Amino acid sequence: MHRTLPVASSPVRDLLALTSRPEVISFAGGLPAPELFDLDGLRAAYDLALQDRSVLQYAPTEGNPALRSLVSSRLTARGLPTSDVLITTGSQQALTLVATALLSPGAVVAVEEPTYLAALQCFQMTGARIVPVASDASGLDPESLRSVIASERPTLLYLVPTFANPTGRTLSAARRAEIAALAQEHDLWVVEDDPYGELRYRGPAVPSLASMSDRTIYLGSFSKIGAPGMRLGWVKAPADLLRTLVIVKQAADLHTSTVDQAAAALYLANNDLDAHVARLRVEYGARRDAMIAALPSTVPDGTTWTDPDGGMFVWLRLPGSVDTAELLKEALRHDVAFVPGAPFFATTPDHATFRMSFTTNTPAEIAEGMARLAQVLR
Amino acid sequence: MHRTLPVASSPVRDLLALTSRPEVISFAGGLPAPELFDLDGLRAAYDLALQDRSVLQYAPTEGNPALRSLVSSRLTARGLPTSDVLITTGSQQALTLVATALLSPGAVVAVEEPTYLAALQCFQMTGARIVPVASDASGLDPESLRSVIASERPTLLYLVPTFANPTGRTLSAARRAEIAALAQEHDLWVVEDDPYGELRYRGPAVPSLASMSDRTIYLGSFSKIGAPGMRLGWVKAPADLLRTLVIVKQAADLHTSTVDQAAAALYLANNDLDAHVARLRVEYGARRDAMIAALPSTVPDGTTWTDPDGGMFVWLRLPGSVDTAELLKEALRHDVAFVPGAPFFATTPDHATFRMSFTTNTPAEIAEGMARLAQVLR
Numbered sequence: 001m002h003r004t005l006p007v008a009s010s011p012v013r014d015l016l017a018l019t020s021r022p023e024v025i026s027f028a029g030g031l032p033a034p035e036l037f038d039l040d041g042l043r044a045a046y047d048l049a050l051q052d053r054s055v056l057q058y059a060p061t062e063g064n065p066a067l068r069s070l071v072s073s074r075l076t077a078r079g080l081p082t083s084d085v086l087i088t089t090g091s092q093q094a095l096t097l098v099a100t101a102l103l104s105p106g107a108v109v110a111v112e113e114p115t116y117l118a119a120l121q122c123f124q125m126t127g128a129r130i131v132p133v134a135s136d137a138s139g140l141d142p143e144s145l146r147s148v149i150a151s152e153r154p155t156l157l158y159l160v161p162t163f164a165n166p167t168g169r170t171l172s173a174a175r176r177a178e179i180a181a182l183a184q185e186h187d188l189w190v191v192e193d194d195p196y197g198e199l200r201y202r203g204p205a206v207p208s209l210a211s212m213s214d215r216t217i218y219l220g221s222f223s224k225i226g227a228p229g230m231r232l233g234w235v236k237a238p239a240d241l242l243r244t245l246v247i248v249k250q251a252a253d254l255h256t257s258t259v260d261q262a263a264a265a266l267y268l269a270n271n272d273l274d275a276h277v278a279r280l281r282v283e284y285g286a287r288r289d290a291m292i293a294a295l296p297s298t299v300p301d302g303t304t305w306t307d308p309d310g311g312m313f314v315w316l317r318l319p320g321s322v323d324t325a326e327l328l329k330e331a332l333r334h335d336v337a338f339v340p341g342a343p344f345f346a347t348t349p350d351h352a353t354f355r356m357s358f359t360t361n362t363p364a365e366i367a368e369g370m371a372r373l374a375q376v377l378r
Numbered sequence: 379m380h381r382t383l384p385v386a387s388s389p390v391r392d393l394l395a396l397t398s399r400p401e402v403i404s405f406a407g408g409l410p411a412p413e414l415f416d417l418d419g420l421r422a423a424y425d426l427a428l429q430d431r432s433v434l435q436y437a438p439t440e441g442n443p444a445l446r447s448l449v450s451s452r453l454t455a456r457g458l459p460t461s462d463v464l465i466t467t468g469s470q471q472a473l474t475l476v477a478t479a480l481l482s483p484g485a486v487v488a489v490e491e492p493t494y495l496a497a498l499q500c501f502q503m504t505g506a507r508i509v510p511v512a513s514d515a516s517g518l519d520p521e522s523l524r525s526v527i528a529s530e531r532p533t534l535l536y537l538v539p540t541f542a543n544p545t546g547r548t549l550s551a552a553r554r555a556e557i558a559a560l561a562q563e564h565d566l567w568v569v570e571d572d573p574y575g576e577l578r579y580r581g582p583a584v585p586s587l588a589s590m591s592d593r594t595i596y597l598g599s600f601s602k603i604g605a606p607g608m609r610l611g612w613v614k615a616p617a618d619l620l621r622t623l624v625i626v627k628q629a630a631d632l633h634t635s636t637v638d639q640a641a642a643a644l645y646l647a648n649n650d651l652d653a654h655v656a657r658l659r660v661e662y663g664a665r666r667d668a669m670i671a672a673l674p675s676t677v678p679d680g681t682t683w684t685d686p687d688g689g690m691f692v693w694l695r696l697p698g699s700v701d702t703a704e705l706l707k708e709a710l711r712h713d714v715a716f717v718p719g720a721p722f723f724a725t726t727p728d729h730a731t732f733r734m735s736f737t738t739n740t741p742a743e744i745a746e747g748m749a750r751l752a753q754v755l756r
Binding site: 031032034035037039042043046047050051053054055056057058059088089090092093095096100105118121122125223227228229230231248250251252253254255256257258259260263 | 407409410412413415417420421424425428429431432433434435436437466467468470471473474478483496499500503601605606607608609626628629630631632633634635636637638641
């Protein structure tokens with residue numbers, strides 16, 4: 001009847017439906033905590049934006065000039081000198097625009113394995129072939145990347161280098177420099193997807209890949225530091241690629257909501273986002289600590305897990321040949337949920353892995369959820 | 379450096395930059411009149427929506443359930459029985475989703491000529507081949523469509539059947555029935571793009587193509603009856619295609635702004651949109667009449683133009699072999715603007731054509747703009 005798409009559905013999405021019962025303590029989602037949204041500040045920004053009827057009109061594809069300038073200044077202040085960005089409808093849209101602009105059917109995309117599910121779907125939809133690169137606790141392995149470049153000639157490397165989804169891992173500064181040099185040497189595009197970078201709970205900041213190489217396309221987002229419902233992201237790229245992305249975006253949705261963009265620009269101008277992010281760091285850091293502290297009494301001996309310095313996720317592997325998708329059904333009977341790890345793998349899934357998010361539950365809820373989970377896993 | 383896209387830029391977009399000087403009376407844009415936006419009603423809807431912090435959170439890809447239900451009811455009341463729609467980030471996004479779901483590279487798309495520029499760009503970006511179908515004052519010619527189906531086997535026919543962009547023409551009811559039968563017979567998808575259908579200034583409504591054939595994908599929009607800055611559109615399609623479009627949309631932007639959707643749902647629930655549209659009809663109808671009345675003294679003898687029953691556009695053709703792109707430069711020197719017609723043609727442009735929008739200027743401004751234009755054209 002119509003073209004069969006390579007992606008039948010999203011397991012995370014199907015799963016979110018199962019975890020929506022109010023009695024379930026869910027570690028499955030990748031959602032920010034709604035009680036920490038600055039609702040009053042954002043409502044005031046919308047009200048101010050809607051004093052001006054031009055926010056209801058069509059607007060340029062590139063995005064609200066004030067918002068572009070505020071986002072650029074913020075990136076510059078964080079160590080990534082930025083003169084302009086394209087505003088996107090969430091950073092998910094930026095991924096699709098980049099895929100459309102750079103990938104022909106049959107192009108090769110190199111990814112960490114495991115990696116962000118919706119990025120895999122987005123690349124698969126363009127007909128690209130996905131090739132995994134080995135990684136360890138310090139993130140992607142440059143030697144593995146070198147051999148993938150030699151054998152597969154990828155057009156693009158996709159990475160969440162800071163507090164990765166799903167692993168929570170951060171690529172070391174030394175490896176960033178090596179990867180930047182490889183990108184430069186081999187004309188490889190690197191997509192640095194950075195929705196979590198500001199959510200650091202300990203340790204010093206690591207410089208962004210984009211600050212080391214102009215072959216890097218940097219994706220940022222308001223979703224984790226502001227509010228995902230506004231669907232606001234941004235992309236920084238070399239000027240001529242940015243122009244191409246504007247043309248692709250024009251066909252995709254003309255422009256991102258004028259109202260949401262104006263509200264975000266006014267919010268950034270009139271509020272101290274750094275102070276808000278500092279509060280998120282304190283709250284989420286305590287939640288991270290609560291989950292990590294509970295893990296030894298939750299999981300069986302022989303389980304391994306990551307120990308993230310920031311972001312939203314812990315990544316775990318159970319001992320033996322268990323299937324966490326089966327365990328999830330049992331967990332849901334105990335009113336607790338996680339995400340099975342298999343869908344995050346581009347090629348060979350490890351069914352004993354799973355992802356746990358610590359951001360949407362308080363430390364007390366985390367303690368209760370982990371106790372329920374212990375009944376399933378131990 | 380990167381893949382060369384088939385679409386270098388948008389002439390309409392480049393042109394809008396030229397017409398933004400405040401002294402220019404522009405008939406170039408396809409914009410609704412900002413002074414007619416229901417700013418107070420929409421601001422109240424946003425304020426109400428932002429009483430609930432869940433509007434700042436991620437949301438299902440399908441869209442806000444209340445908005446989907448209100449839009450479905452409205453379509454049903456207008457003669458198109460509808461059980462569900464997918465909410466999109468403007469109807470431009472719906473076009474891209476449909477193109478991604480249905481068109482493989484090399485697929486054939488049949489279009490009226492001239493037709494909506496950004497639809498052409500969207501189809502070209504998927505690598506589709508565009509084939510024109512002949513049309514006249516009653517819209518697309520079914521006989522021409524029949525021969526295009528036989529020789530080119532198009533996957534999809536794209537149409538703005540009611541108050542078309544750029545011509546303002548409406549496809550007759552008899553021809554709609556013929557086209558619906560052809561679509562059924564030949565497994566042809568028909569995209570019925572209907573942003574203007576409610577803006578009728580005279581004559582009886584014509585049934586939608588989608589009410590005649592379940593091979594029709596119906597695209598609607600809040601942009602012309604509400605506010606385009608909110609980027610809200612919707613698509614009605616057969617259930618299994620709608621499911622595919624949801625998957626494609628998930629990769630495109632996860633979902634449309636939760637805030638804008640909630641505000642629109644509350645606006646529709648708490649306001650009389652029919653009364654607002656009735657006011658738009660009165661105002662825009664007077665503007666249409668002012669432009670049509672001024673045309674005989676504005677254009678040279680031998681010029682032809684359409685006489686639209688609704689929508690936003692009049693389409694004109696000057697006598698002889700003039701190039702309206704050249705005339706536009708002269709028009710801008712007289713502080714008046716229109717859109718040259720050539721970019722609206724998929725194949726062989728007619729450089730003597732141009733499009734005039736009557737919606738963004740008052741009758742007095744239209745009279746003054748037409749007087750300026752007469753100095754250029756006569």
